[in-house]
Amino acid sequence: EDQVTQSPEALRLQEGESSSLNCSYTVSGLRGLFWYRQDPGKGPEFLFTLYSAGEEKEKERLKATLTKKESFLHITAPKPEDSATYLCAVQAGGNNRLAFGKGNQVVVIP
Amino acid sequence: DAGITQSPRHKVTETGTPVTLRCHQTENHRYMYWYRQDPGHGLRLIHYSYGVKDTDKGEVSDGYSVSRSKTEDFLLTLESATSSQTSVYFCAIRPGANTEAFFGQGTRLTVV
Numbered sequence: 001e002d003q004v005t006q007s008p009e010a011l012r013l014q015e016g017e018s019s020s021l022n023c024s025y026t027v028s029g030l031r032g033l034f035w036y037r038q039d040p041g042k043g044p045e046f047l048f049t050l051y052s053a054g055e056e057k058e059k060e061r062l063k064a065t066l067t068k069k070e071s072f073l074h075i076t077a078p079k080p081e082d083s084a085t086y087l088c089a090v091q092a093g094g095n096n097r098l099a100f101g102k103g104n105q106v107v108v109i110p
Numbered sequence: 111d112a113g114i115t116q117s118p119r120h121k122v123t124e125t126g127t128p129v130t131l132r133c134h135q136t137e138n139h140r141y142m143y144w145y146r147q148d149p150g151h152g153l154r155l156i157h158y159s160y161g162v163k164d165t166d167k168g169e170v171s172d173g174y175s176v177s178r179s180k181t182e183d184f185l186l187t188l189e190s191a192t193s194s195q196t197s198v199y200f201c202a203i204r205p206g207a208n209t210e211a212f213f214g215q216g217t218r219l220t221v222v
Contacts, residue, residue: 011172036213042216044200051208081211089153089211098202102151102152
């Protein structure tokens with residue numbers, strides 16, 4: 001069974017205080033790892049797709065990286081508007097499903 | 111925003127009644143998914159579809175059925191709603207098997 005574990009569950013940051021979120025996974029034949037952002041009362045919003053170890057993607061203050069066992073979402077100099085829950089999902093070989101972790105809830109304090 | 115519309119957005123229903131949630135897309139994407147999201151559990155897959163009339167079960171499919179008679183519509187039915195099915199339901203679409211998924215705004219269902 002595909003397993004996705006995100007840590008920490010919750011994180012409070014001061015504005016400007018950089019940090020990283022972790023997504024560790026155990027799947028048979030990773031076909032893709034996906035990061036999403038979710039605001040309260042809304043659907044998840046797609047951020048990044050990573051397909052192979054060593055790959056990196058960047059968007060504004062967010063940078064996602066991938067190894068063979070985990071992915072990191074780095075938040076550089078966060079702003080209050082970066083407050084959200086960040087979700088990680090993986091797709092393993094042989095099926096068309098996305099398995100999600102429980103999320104990292106991030107609060108950025110002004 | 112991806113062209114996904116979920117309806118209704120909110121619903122309160124009584125235990126034992128049937129309920130149907132609708133997901134409509136304008137993107138002509140092949141894959142469609144139904145997830146439920148509950149505190150402490152994250153997003154869990156209920157059912158998904160990989161084409162018209164082609165569906166498969168997810169990890170929490172008991173008590174739910176789906177139908178896809180047209181590319182654009184994916185229906186989720188609770189045959190006899192129970193309080194444990196109180197949740198927020200999300201529909202997602204994907205253009206291909208290994209691509210990112212795009213989510214609707216969700217349906218908040220309360221079973222009393």
